[in-house]
Amino acid sequence: MSYLERIKPQHLDILKELGNIGAGHAATALSRLLNKAIDMTVPSVQVVPFSEISSYVGGEDAVVAAVMLRIEGDAPGNMFFMLPVTEASRLIQLLTGDSTVDFLSEEVNDMGFSALNEMGNILAGSYLAAFSDFTSLNLQPSPPALAIDMPMAILSYGLLELSMVGEAAIFIDTQINEKDALQTEQTKGHFFLLPDPDSFEIILNSLGVTIDE
Amino acid sequence: MSSVVNVIKVGMADLNYATPPNTIRTTGLGSCVGIIIYEERQKICGMAHIMLPESSMARSGQVNRAKYADTAVEDLLHHLEQSGASRLRLKAKIAGGAQMFQFSTANEMMRIGPRNVEAVKTALNIYKIKIIAEDVGGNSGRTIEFDPETSKLEIRTVNKGIKEI
Known part of the structure; x- marks a missing residue:
């Protein structure tokens, strides 16, 4: 039986908690980097069929900046830190003090790319460290890779392992938000955790939960 | 009679067919490949959005044939032939x-x-x-739309704008 049919709503709740802990640490790391208050939403865990992913990630014309890490070790998978490209430019401007950083421009700004890559690395690394502590699983991130492109084209890289087993992906998605001057919440970015098919059982087992009951 | 033009959508690991005045479109091709097989005389076409090369890579029993290059091409071909297209006149853009x-x-x-x-x-x-034409490789995602009326494939990327092949 496919892993998707064996995973029940109570299992998704556990994965949600995992996303909560991981992104909590990442939001703290971001808040320290920027010296600003950063909130995050309660994570959502959704089973999304491949054919509906384009509407799930939304905005055909959207351009996002994404840092991807491959998770290696006991529970392999993929992780993305993804944010709208204008937001990425703004964050890196804040971080580097260089107001000319614009990830949409044709001119390559090596410094900007490198800073964004490193920021993604720090955030995803703190997410992963919390995930690893919580589950006692041994997990190592690969070096990060950066892309600026359409969300679906980027996310499809995280779905390859899953696509050999089923027709849907389980997205552990946490949004991080920042309040602007008018105290309105704005979405700053998403963390997507996409465990490989065999990893779900390993993660749940590490927390003392068995899938087949 | 007025005809409403629809854009037929093809999701990831999915395939579909179109005839004029409709067009057919798939978004966010990264490592995935969009395959269009068409017949100019009858103006019919099919599009698949494949994710993986070989159906033998499937690790579970049931295979979604639209997900793999080999089975998706087979299905497009058979369906177009059943709709009356002649195999000799079938062409492809990818x-x-x-x-x-x-x-x-x-x-x-x-x-x-x-x-x-x-x-x-x-x-x-x-x-x-x-x-007949291809736009493959590189490191940009693509959104593509095919018009069976003109057999033109429009390709949109984030940085390089729109082009037609």
């Missing part, structure tokens, strides 16, 4: 198969784009379907 991330680690899965393109070409070659 786009996608990019490598979005440059990883230093040698994970074979990260090189899936070029492998997908190879597999699509092999599958089309088996049925002697000629590739």
Whole structure:
């Protein structure tokens, strides 16, 4: 039986908690980097069929900046830190003090790319460290890779392992938000955790939960 | 009679068909490849958005045939033939198969784009379907739309704007 049919709503709740802990640490790391208050939403865990992913990630014309890490070790998978490209430019401007950083421009700004890559690395690394502590699983991130492109084209890289087993992906998605001057919440970015098919059982087992009951 | 023009959508690991005045479109091709097989005389076409090269890679029993290059080409071909297209007149256009991330680690899965393109070409070659135009490889995602009326394929990327092949 496919892993998707064996995973029940109570299992998704556990994965949600995992996303909560991981992104909590990442939001703290971001808040320290920027010296600003950063909130995050309660994570959502959704089973999304491949054919509906384009509407799930939304905005055909959207351009996002994404840092991807491959998770290696006991529970392999993929992780993305993804944010709208204008937001990425703004964050890196804040971080580097260089107001000319614009990830949409044709001119390559090596410094900007490198800073964004490193920021993604720090955030995803703190997410992963919390995930690893919580589950006692041994997990190592690969070096990060950066892309600026359409969300679906980027996310499809995280779905390859899953696509050999089923027709849907389980997205552990946490949004991080920042309040602007008018105290309105704005979405700053998403963390997507996409465990490989065999990893779900390993993660749940590490927390003392068995899938087949 | 007024005709409403629809854009028929093809999701990831999905395939569909279109006739004029409708067009057919798929979004966000990264390492995936969009395959269009069409017949100009009857103005019919099919499009698939494949994710993986070979159906033999499937690790579970039931295979979604639209997900793999080999089975998707077979299904497009059979359906078009059943709709009255002559196999000898079938042509193809393909786009996608990019490598979005440059990883230093040698994970074979990260090189899936070029492998997908190879597999699509092999599958089309088996049925002697000629590739009239292609826009493959590189490191940009693509959104594509095919118009069976003109047999033109419009390709949109984030940085390089729109082009037609």
